[in-house]
Each structure stands twice: as C-alpha cells, then as structure tokens.
Amino acid sequence: MAESYLIRGASLADGTTSDILLDGGIIAEVGTGLSAAGARVVDADGLIALPGLVDLHTHLREPGYEQSETILTGTRAAAAGGFTAVFAMANTAPVADTAGVVEQELALGDAAGYATVQPIGAVTVGLQGERLAELGAMARSRANVRVFSDDGFCVSDALLMRRALEYVKAFDGVIAQHAQDPRLTQGAQMNEGALSGELGLAGWPAVAEEAIIARDVLLAEHVGSRLHICHVSTAGSVDVIRWAKARGIQVTAEVTPHHLLLTEDLISGYDARFKVNPPLRRREDVEAVRAALADGTIDIVATDHAPHPSESKECEWDAAANGMVGLESALSVVHASVVENGLLDWTDVSRVLSQTPARIGRIRGHGEAIAVGAAPEIVLYDPSASRSWGTADLAGRSVNSPYLGRTLPGRVVATFHHGYATVLDGAVLETAEIAAAAREARA
Amino acid sequence: MRHLLSTRDLSRDEAIELLDIAEDMADVQLREVKKLPTLRGRTVVNLFFEDSTRTKVSFEAAAKRLSADVISFSAKGSSVSKGESLKDTAQTLAAIGADAVVIRHGSSGAPLVLAQSGWIDAGVLNAGDGTHEHPTQALLDAFTLRRRIHGSASRGRGLDGVRVTIVGDILHSRVARSNVWLLSTLGAEVNLVAPPTLLPVDLANWPVSVGYDLDDAIDAQPDAVMMLRIQLERMHAAFFPNSREYSRAWGLDDERFARLRADSIVMHPGPMNRGLEISSRAADSPQSSVLEQVANGVSVRMAALYLLLSGEKGE
Numbered sequence: 001m002a003e004s005y006l007i008r009g010a011s012l013a014d015g016t017t018s019d020i021l022l023d024g025g026i027i028a029e030v031g032t033g034l035s036a037a038g039a040r041v042v043d044a045d046g047l048i049a050l051p052g053l054v055d056l057h058t059h060l061r062e063p064g065y066e067q068s069e070t071i072l073t074g075t076r077a078a079a080a081g082g083f084t085a086v087f088a089m090a091n092t093a094p095v096a097d098t099a100g101v102v103e104q105e106l107a108l109g110d111a112a113g114y115a116t117v118q119p120i121g122a123v124t125v126g127l128q129g130e131r132l133a134e135l136g137a138m139a140r141s142r143a144n145v146r147v148f149s150d151d152g153f154c155v156s157d158a159l160l161m162r163r164a165l166e167y168v169k170a171f172d173g174v175i176a177q178h179a180q181d182p183r184l185t186q187g188a189q190m191n192e193g194a195l196s197g198e199l200g201l202a203g204w205p206a207v208a209e210e211a212i213i214a215r216d217v218l219l220a221e222h223v224g225s226r227l228h229i230c231h232v233s234t235a236g237s238v239d240v241i242r243w244a245k246a247r248g249i250q251v252t253a254e255v256t257p258h259h260l261l262l263t264e265d266l267i268s269g270y271d272a273r274f275k276v277n278p279p280l281r282r283r284e285d286v287e288a289v290r291a292a293l294a295d296g297t298i299d300i301v302a303t304d305h306a307p308h309p310s311e312s313k314e315c316e317w318d319a320a321a322n323g324m325v326g327l328e329s330a331l332s333v334v335h336a337s338v339v340e341n342g343l344l345d346w347t348d349v350s351r352v353l354s355q356t357p358a359r360i361g362r363i364r365g366h367g368e369a370i371a372v373g374a375a376p377e378i379v380l381y382d383p384s385a386s387r388s389w390g391t392a393d394l395a396g397r398s399v400n401s402p403y404l405g406r407t408l409p410g411r412v413v414a415t416f417h418h419g420y421a422t423v424l425d426g427a428v429l430e431t432a433e434i435a436a437a438a439r440e441a442r443a
Numbered sequence: 444m445r446h447l448l449s450t451r452d453l454s455r456d457e458a459i460e461l462l463d464i465a466e467d468m469a470d471v472q473l474r475e476v477k478k479l480p481t482l483r484g485r486t487v488v489n490l491f492f493e494d495s496t497r498t499k500v501s502f503e504a505a506a507k508r509l510s511a512d513v514i515s516f517s518a519k520g521s522s523v524s525k526g527e528s529l530k531d532t533a534q535t536l537a538a539i540g541a542d543a544v545v546i547r548h549g550s551s552g553a554p555l556v557l558a559q560s561g562w563i564d565a566g567v568l569n570a571g572d573g574t575h576e577h578p579t580q581a582l583l584d585a586f587t588l589r590r591r592i593h594g595s596a597s598r599g600r601g602l603d604g605v606r607v608t609i610v611g612d613i614l615h616s617r618v619a620r621s622n623v624w625l626l627s628t629l630g631a632e633v634n635l636v637a638p639p640t641l642l643p644v645d646l647a648n649w650p651v652s653v654g655y656d657l658d659d660a661i662d663a664q665p666d667a668v669m670m671l672r673i674q675l676e677r678m679h680a681a682f683f684p685n686s687r688e689y690s691r692a693w694g695l696d697d698e699r700f701a702r703l704r705a706d707s708i709v710m711h712p713g714p715m716n717r718g719l720e721i722s723s724r725a726a727d728s729p730q731s732s733v734l735e736q737v738a739n740g741v742s743v744r745m746a747a748l749y750l751l752l753s754g755e756k757g758e
Contacts, residue, residue, distance in 0.1 A: 189551075192644055193644065193645050194643075194645040194646075194647055194648045196643070197614075197643025197644065197645060197646065197649075198451075198620070198643075198648065198649075199551060199552065199575060200551040200552075200572070200573050200574035200575030200576070200617060200620060201551050201552075201573075201574075201575075202574075203643075203644065205644075269555065269559065270551070270552030270553075270555050270556050271556075272556075311528065311530075314528075314530055314560075315528055315529055315530065315556070316529055316548065316550035316552060316553040316556050317550055317551065317552045317553075317556070318549070318550035318551070318573070319528075319529075319550060
C-alpha cells in the first residue's frame, strides 16, 4: 500500500491556503482542515505549493556521456529543483534518433523514479543535419515522442527544416529549433559586441540567432506547423517572435534561467563556468527576455541543464565546453530574476515552469493545476529562504553551476512525483527508496 | 608586480616605472659585460603553446642577462600537443619550481586563467594570448616611441600628445589591443585604420579614433605609423578580396611613405610581409624603428621579469 501524504497549510499560487491530500495516485482532496488519518503529514506552513515543474530542455547525457550525468543523477537534480518531468535532449551517444534509444531512456527514467523522463527525438540522423531521423517511429514508440530537436546544432538547411516541420504534423509533433546560423558563428566564443572585441574572443552575433528564428517562423507559417524556439537570448529574437505571434504563427519560445539573470560581463575573468550556448548577452537583452516572459511572448522557462565534468571547465576559455547545470537552481533563479521584481507572480511561475511546457511537449499527467483529481505532482517551495549557492545544493553528477558563491532566494522543501516524495525537508531521498516507490506506483 | 597579464590594467605610473627600468636595462646592454646577477637562482619557464621564435628568443635573452635559469617549453612535439591540459602543464611547472612563467597561448585569457587558477604560485607573464593582449610588445613599442621622441630625456615621461596611427588587422591583433590601452594610458592619441571587416563591431569603449582610409590618416601627418602583419588566410574568410586590393588600400607603399613627415616613425611588430602591408623602402628607411623594436624588446622584458621576480609575493 503506497504511502499517502497530507500537505498541511500550503499557500496555493493564487494566495489561498489549503491542505492537499495525495492518495491513490491522484490529488484526492484539497481544502482546509483535512483529516490526516493514515497519511504522512508534511507541514507546509509558509510554503508555496506549485504543480510539479516540467523542464522542456534537459541534457541527461545518458547513454554515452555518463561521466557528466546519468538519467538517475540528472533526475535526482531535477527532483532537487522541484521538477517532476524532464524532456531529455537527443544529443546522447548513440543519438536519440531511433525508437530503441528513446525507449531505453524512458525505461531508465521510470526505473529511477525521481521524475518522468520524456525523451526528445533528434530531427536528423546523428544530429548531422543531412536527412530526417525516423520521427514517426519515435512518435509511435512507447516513448511517445512529440518534441524533436537537434539541440546543440541548428537545423540550418531551410529545406530540411521545412520538411521536418511539415512531417511532424502527422502526429501533432513540434520542432524545437536551436537557432544558430553555423556560418555566422564559426569559432564563436561569446556574444559579439564591445566586450568581445576587448577580450579578444571571437564574436557570436545576435543576428545569428535572430535570422534563423525569422526564417523558421515564416516556414512554420507557410506549412502551418508548430515551431518551438529553444533558449531565446536576444532582444531582437523577442521582437521577431512577438511579430510572429501577432501574425498568428504557431510559435512558442523558451528562455533559460541563466539568460534571465546573468550578463556577458561575467566573462571578463575568462571563467569557463560562464561559457554557454547561446552565450550570455547584454543587460538590454536580459531586460528584453524578462519583459517577454512577463507579456507571454516567451512562453516558458526551460533550464538547458548541461552537465560537464570539471576538466571541461577548468581550462582556457576556447577549450572549455559550453553549458551550465540548471535544474537545481531554476526556481530560485526565476524567483530572483522575475518574481522579486514583480514581473511574474506565482501563478505565472506555475504557468511558465509547469503548465505550458507540459502542453507544448504534449505530456500527460503533468502541468495540471492543483485540484481534486489532478496528477499528484507537486513542489513545495519556501520563498522566504535564502542561501549562498554551493556544491552541496547540487544533486546531479556535475558541479558546473554559474551560481556557486552567489546568494539566491528560496528553497525547494519537498517534491512529490506520482504521489510519493522525492524530496523532503530539502533533501533528496535515497535512490533505493525512490526506485521502490516508483515500482509500487507502477504496480 | 605579481603578474603582467595585460596593459589594460597598468596605471600610468606603473607603465612609466617599467619603461624607466627598461632604460636602465638598456644602459646595461651597452656595456661589454651585459649580464646582471639580479635573478641568480631564480627559474623562468618559457611556456610557448604557439610557435614564436622571435618572442621566445627575446624572453630567453632577457632572462639570461638577468642570470635566471631558463627552461623553454614548447608545445610542439611535447605532451602539450598530445592533449595535456593547461592545468597539468602548470602543475608540472610548479613541481619543477618555476618562479615565473612566460606564457604564449592561442586562447585569449589563458594567462589570466593560469594566474588565477591556484595550480601554480609563480608570477605569470603574458607573452601573447590569442587575440587578446601582448603587453610586452606594447611596452617595447612605447619604449621605442619614447626614445625616438624624447631621446636621453625619456625617463619619467609619458607619450602625451603623440599621435599614433595603427593600421591593419585590428580585429585579430593582440598587439593592437595592448597598444591601444598602453599608448592612451601614456597620453598618446591613437587612431586605428583598417578595412571595416577587420575592426571589432563595437569600439565605443576604446580610447581611439577610427577610420577606413589610410590616405586620410597619412595626410593627417601622424607622429608614428604602426603597420600590423596581415595574415593572408584572412582573405579566405572573406575579410578582404585579395592581397593586391589590401595592399593598394591599406599598405604603406613607397608613395604613402613619401608623404609622411621626415620625422614620422614607421613601426612594425614583425615579422613583416614586405610588399604587402609595408614596402621595403619604408621598412628599411631611417624612419623605420623595426630593428630598434627588437633590441628594445630585450630591455623591456628584462624590466618586466625584474619587476615580477623582485617584488613581494602574494600581494
């Protein structure tokens, strides 16, 4: 008999206070003064309850790069950050471009039990940008793939992009584009501007992102398909997407927590923890993506959690890998960048970090408002906490966080997935315990 | 001075102190016995991840004339070219007991990363990093200019009001960057001339004026013209159409050279592409300071090593 939980006195996103009973694989009751009979009580006084977070953009590195992360360690990081579902990017080895690989990822995620692992399929074979991967086979596999992306690489061939957009309409799929013109960014190391010229680092012009987005929204319009733009980082991209949405084009967009908070001047010391693709941009760009998230031009926040071993970051800038871990810190960074200044309230946060990403990714059992009958996926967050971010706050295998040593607000106190706790009292629960709970929940 | 990583963070006083010490070092070079005992027992490692015969020889001469033990470590053919990391190399040098590391690296910022890493306690001297900085080159250029203009009265002086035009591939030039910061710190007015493709897109924060027309710059009668080496592979990446067109528009040819004032100084960091960015007549003229620059390089690098190794550690 699976354990049931009574969350006592949580603040819901709308500001009301309520008890929440998780029992029998659903949210069984919501209300005040609920009976605790038979349930384990979690005191949520002063905590905000949000639907379990959904990350549309995670790199779990397995199969192939297990020295950086595994599906188990990556979903532990997810749970620590309040996520109950993660979309796993396709740049593994082998690449997730066949039904076999995506089904393996799905199974490993289910066995680990920390969060739902929803594989993303590659658009092209081996991410090579040459011919379409077996998109239909992945869609019809047990992994039920609906999001396809060559993330890390741009589908830069216009004809191939058009075909991919058209083809996935057959199963309500979406192409998630990593917008980066490869020719304009050859050897690029950081945002191109005054600072890149000074530091002598090859520039990564904003137009390399914006031009691809402009092309792709027009392609999506022409073929009537769904397009999703990964990690929007520039003010110009925001303008293009705003224009496309006004025109009725089916485009959605994401921004990463780090592009909401960090700016390029952090690169002055050539500390490779700040090396990321797309690069950190100017203050004006940060302001623009924040405003776009607030007005709905950018639909969601997605982490682009990109673990790397320390040797990939402890080196000269050019030689360092792109990417930052971000699952554990995402909610705190969103809190710091757009909640504290009033741009978003907690209802908006649950929209951009749970409901909308689940809808874009067509994943069931996630992103549902906290109500009777909904899936028991919940995160409890303490907005009054504050902590100096350190490696102890990280739960994955890699520690390439750009926030180490920085004070961030808030703390994930508990995460519930499939009705069982993956995090309690701010601590990620033991691997064996979670695997057992997951088996029980599936039974 | 703990490290010498860039001219960007040198104050005017620090720069003048270094140039004045270089004057002392230059005086020593006039003696029959050129060697000073100053750095006896100290170990200087030349760590060159990029080929550079000139700079390496110059640093070697500087260290040896100060009686330091010199170990030269070239990436080519060593474990570095087989994928050994900067960290491992640095830790190896620390274990050997290096007191100063002179580093040339193809990646911008590598000397700063080394200096801040904690992998090695030695002073770090940047001998050119990627397209970022080459501080001793700028210091020897400033030293050369100061001597040409102020002669034996150079000590204690800056380059106030001196007008210097730098011509060529500014975008990829660490020499240009280091000179822009140092010369302006010393009071000079710096003008950059290049094809627009070879300038950084945003120069708003640079203390310079910028032009595309070398003839206009020549007609403005600068006190010095510094020609940068143009790398021919740039034309394959569409920075300019071909070498003939580059030379016609941005080369210091005989005709442009003839229009300069008779006391205008012609500089080049070397190695030169004769007939491309500079004509032989200009390069070999009495106005040219090319060989002085090489000689002064040793004095300036002696001064830098002296300041690095005689200063207090851990400031």
